[in-house]
Amino acid sequence: MQSRLVQEFLKKSDISDILDSALAGRRLDLNDCIRLVKSDDAYSMGLVASILRERKFGDTITFVNNIILNYTNVCVTYCKFCAFYRPPGHEESYTVPLEDIVKRVATSREMFGITQVLMQGGHNPSLRVEYFEDAFRAIKQKCPEVGIHGLSPSEVDMIARVERSSTKEILSRLKEAGLDSLPGAGAEILEDSVKEQISPLKIKSHEWLRIMEEAHGLGIRSSATMMYGTVETEEDRARHIMKIARLQEKTGGFMAFIPWSFEPNNTEMQMEGLVKYPSGGLQLLKMIAISRIMFDGLVDHLQSSWLTNGIGMAQLALSYGADDFGGTLIGEEVVSATGARSTELTSDRIIAAVKQAGFRVAERDNAYNIIRYH
Ligand code: SF4
DSSP states (O other), X not given: OHHHHHHHHHHTSTTHHHHHHHHTTOOOOXXXXXXXXXXXXXXXXXXXXXXXXXXXXXXXXXXXOEEEEOOBOBOSSOOTTOSSOBOTTOTTOOBOOHHHHHHHHHHHHHHHOOOEEEEOOOOOTTOOHHHHHHHHHHHHHHOTTSEEEEOOHHHHHHHHHHHTOOHHHHHHHHHHHTOOEEOOTTOSSSOHHHHHHHXXXXXXXXXXXXXXXXXXXXXXXXXXXXXXXXXXXXHHHHHHHHHHHHHHHHHOOEXXXXXXXXXXXXXXXXXXXXXXXXXXXXXXXXXXXHHHHHHTTTOOEEBOOHHHHHHHHHHHHGGGTOOEEEEOOBTOOTGGGGTOSOOOOOHHHHHHHHHHTTOEEEEEXXXXXXXXXX
């Protein structure tokens, strides 16, 4: 009865053929994705995405108890969308010493029971690979149960350039030292015409994909991200999604996809007048729903992006296909540099937010295994 009602409702949509295919488990292509991105029917997409999520995860939404360790803000890549970095020698620049890294992880494990440290920072040309190897080894020695989710492909590329080595060799050394998985940051939009405008000094799209493929080949799983709402076209967003899907078909190494909306405050892009305002809540819900629909059967987990969109929107995203609330993100410094509302949460706050949205909540570990239900 319910599915007949849903079918009747979806018939009226301009994308009903695509939504039918998605519900039937058929793989969608680039043209389908472009039509989804161009459609305004976010509600129908949300309905289908929610059905797909429920088929896989029932009424359970997960989150991870974690900290973000932004180990340095020194960066020589000067992305126009970034409010976090400081050039080398700047009076506000910092690099967290090894002892402090270990202390922060150990204290957070003790105080909050974290199971993941997310380590990300700027492209600091003074940091050798030993800095990371020593940090990872020390964390694993002190807190073996804490998963290290660290270093996006562009950070790995920076270390390789500092060491005059290959990214594969660097990944292999980092894995040996204790790196568990790679965050998908630095992808922004995997179209070089976009990257040239917003981050011309960062690695190109094919390099991001190559480093991810190398990581997956070494058994280092990862997440993938998309930062939308800058200068990209609707086709660029669709092509980005398809590039991730193609690589996933090859490697199966992506655990999760996280679409982020760009936060323009305090960035060069806002100062230059390229982007004045964030892209807003409806886009967030639409991109979450499109991600669930396009990645169904390919990438399991989809995060609800509370960090840039606020808790209220993240709660709504759970009804548009997201199955994971992300992390508590204690210590976050990158998004907070844009003045965005709240950039860290306690696990109690996340548990309450998920329950308020009508779902069962479970804490997971770095590899998305459920640790306990709340
Ligand atoms: S986004 Fe990352 S690479 Fe780009 S300027 Fe900021 S810290 Fe540097």
